[in-house]
Amino acid sequence: MREFEFESPDSLAGAIQLLESSKGKPLAGGTDLIDHLRTGRVVTDLVVDIKKIPELNVLEINDEGLRLGAAVSCRKICANAEIKQHYPALIDVCSIIGGIQIQSRASVGGNLCNSGAAADSTPALIALGGVCSVTGSSGTREIPVEEFCTGPSQNVLEPGELVTEIKFPLPVGKSSNHYQRFIPRYEMDIAVVGVGASLTLDDSGENITAARVGLGAVAAKPFLAEKVNEFLIGKSVTEATFSEAGEIAKGLISPIDDHRGTVEFRLQVTSVLVKRVLTEAAKRASEKAT
Amino acid sequence: MAKQRVVTTKVNGTEKSFLCEPRQTLLEVLRNNLDMTGTKEGCSNGNCGACTVLLNGDPVTSCLVLAVECDGAEVETIEGVATKDGLTPLQNAFLENAALQCGICTPGFIMSTKALLKQNPDPSEEEIRFFLAGNLCRCTGYDKIIDAVQDAAKRQCGTGCCND
Ligand SMILES: Cc1cc2nc3c(=O)[nH]c(=O)nc-3n(C[C@H](O)[C@H](O)[C@H](O)COP(=O)(O)OP(=O)(O)OC[C@H]3O[C@@H](n4cnc5c(N)ncnc54)[C@H](O)[C@@H]3O)c2cc1C
Ligand code: FES
Numbered sequence: 361m362r363e364f365e366f367e368s369p370d371s372l373a374g375a376i377q378l379l380e381s382s383k384g385k386p387l388a389g390g391t392d393l394i395d396h397l398r399t400g401r402v403v404t405d406l407v408v409d410i411k412k413i414p415e416l417n418v419l420e421i422n423d424e425g426l427r428l429g430a431a432v433s434c435r436k437i438c439a440n441a442e443i444k445q446h447y448p449a450l451i452d453v454c455s456i457i458g459g460i461q462i463q464s465r466a467s468v469g470g471n472l473c474n475s476g477a478a479a480d481s482t483p484a485l486i487a488l489g490g491v492c493s494v495t496g497s498s499g500t501r502e503i504p505v506e507e508f509c510t511g512p513s514q515n516v517l518e519p520g521e522l523v524t525e526i527k528f529p530l531p532v533g534k535s536s537n538h539y540q541r542f543i544p545r546y547e548m549d550i551a552v553v554g555v556g557a558s559l560t561l562d563d564s565g566e567n568i569t570a571a572r573v574g575l576g577a578v579a580a581k582p583f584l585a586e587k588v589n590e591f592l593i594g595k596s597v598t599e600a601t602f603s604e605a606g607e608i609a610k611g612l613i614s615p616i617d618d619h620r621g622t623v624e625f626r627l628q629v630t631s632v633l634v635k636r637v638l639t640e641a642a643k644r645a646s647e648k649a650t
Numbered sequence: 651m652a653k654q655r656v657v658t659t660k661v662n663g664t665e666k667s668f669l670c671e672p673r674q675t676l677l678e679v680l681r682n683n684l685d686m687t688g689t690k691e692g693c694s695n696g697n698c699g700a701c702t703v704l705l706n707g708d709p710v711t712s713c714l715v716l717a718v719e720c721d722g723a724e725v726e727t728i729e730g731v732a733t734k735d736g737l738t739p740l741q742n743a744f745l746e747n748a749a750l751q752c753g754i755c756t757p758g759f760i761m762s763t764k765a766l767l768k769q770n771p772d773p774s775e776e777e778i779r780f781f782l783a784g785n786l787c788r789c790t791g792y793d794k795i796i797d798a799v800q801d802a803a804k805r806q807c808g809t810g811c812c813n814d
């Protein structure tokens with residue numbers, strides 16, 4: 361591995377100063393970064409460990425929603441009963457990123473900032489209405505997750521900026537969420553298609569009042585499937601509704617051919633997976649009290 | 651050369667201070683600086699699990715941890731599993747169920763299993779397979795490893811009581 365210096369500041373201001381003055385690289389769980397440093401895909405003279413910064417470790421749920429620090433590990437998220445209750449899609453994601461060793465270290469913030477087209481968390485964060493707080497020397501800006509990635513391994517961060525936390529609104533009433541990916545193996549693989557969905561139902565549990573679907577691995581970046589969302593609002597919770605939503609999703613994607621799947625296969629899998637994920641999200645939502 | 655750092659870490663219960671460069675992984679430091687070669691290197695990119703150790707109690711792939719990150723941390727490696735009275739029930743279960751052939755994956759499997767049985771003393775087969783998905787074995791075909799973990803859980807009376 362090429363040489364670099366290492367700092368682990370315990371304040372946000374200290375980290376930002378270091379990152380800005382030296383073009384350093386933030387280190388969260390290191391499950392992407394350390395491998396990239398080893399292979400030379402990332403070259404830097406300074407690695408800044410951001411795990412000791414309090415702002416990046418918040419994990420708080422109240423009436424307004426969830427504040428998730430960017431450096432909180434997947435393992436910690438999986439162990440949180442309140443997240444399980446309100447944001448099960450986050451548990452779906454954090455329990456499939458790598459194996460248990462990766463989950464002990466990997467953060468959702470790192471998954472988002474690595475900005476892979478097939479990153480598992482991003483479609484789920486989009487479905488959950490996540491908004492990132494991004495802080496740099498000139499202040500803090502708020503960016504909806506669907507606007508964060510700009511292309512494969514690219515995002516809106518300027519050098520010296522950190523994602524400090526991601527905020528999510530609290531699902532109220534009969535509202536819940538789900539994430540699923542399709543992979544050729546049972547675990548430890550990269551998504552061929554990833555689908556996150558949040559659904560809110562009316563009190564009867566029979567009609568959809570709000571929907572957000574995020575799609576991953578089927579375009580240059582994960583995105584919000586707005587046409588699917590619009591279609592779903594006002595529809596009844598039926599198999600036909602969800603099948604049609606899957607067909608609409610197919611029309612929104614621009615997948616690639618690779619060894620994990622052909623374009624044709626990804627189109628087919630997308631429609632099936634959208635239907636499955638919506639069905640499960642609706643089931644979870646209908647089981648909620650109003 | 652980047653400045654060497656002094657890192658102080660509790661390894662298997664004993665405080666150790668060592669000098670290392672920021673670019674050295676925990677795996678490298680364990681094997682090369684501390685002469686603890688029980689932890690194995692398979693892929694060095696987080697995929698095989700051969701290098702699994704417990705970092706502050708959590709299983710991690712030590713090839714994806716910088717040694718400098720471990721200042722003040724507690725690390726447990728395969729060398730710390732057996733006690734002065736000999737092998738633990740977990741280790742005996744692996745031996746007696748023939749859960750290894752070449753053995754290079756075994757330290758990693760033992761460390762992951764230790765973490766599993768601590769959090770879930772009586773796991774189902776599915777839970778075992780899911781938890782151990784980050785540990786690869788090219789020899790056994792896994793079934794014997796699953797048998798060994800189930801046996802280890804039984805030997806530990808389903809309570810994790812003999813786990814430490
Ligand atoms: C064996 C293995 C299996 C994997 N399986 C999966 C999988 O199933 N699904 C999946 O999506 N990914 C997977 N990954 C990739 C990786 O584990 C995830 O992307 C993980 O979430 C990255 O988080 P991290 O905390 O380790 O990030 P790091 O590696 O620390 O950082 C990733 C990148 O983001 C930057 N960064 C980190 N935090 C911030 C921040 N707060 N602000 C600004 N920049 C930041 C870093 O500089 C770096 O460029 C796998 C990796 C391995 C090695
Ligand atoms: S050597 Fe670390 S996971 Fe393979």
Ligand code: FES
Pocket residue numbers: 749750751752753754755756786787788789790
């Ligand atoms: S026993 Fe050889 S790799 Fe598992």
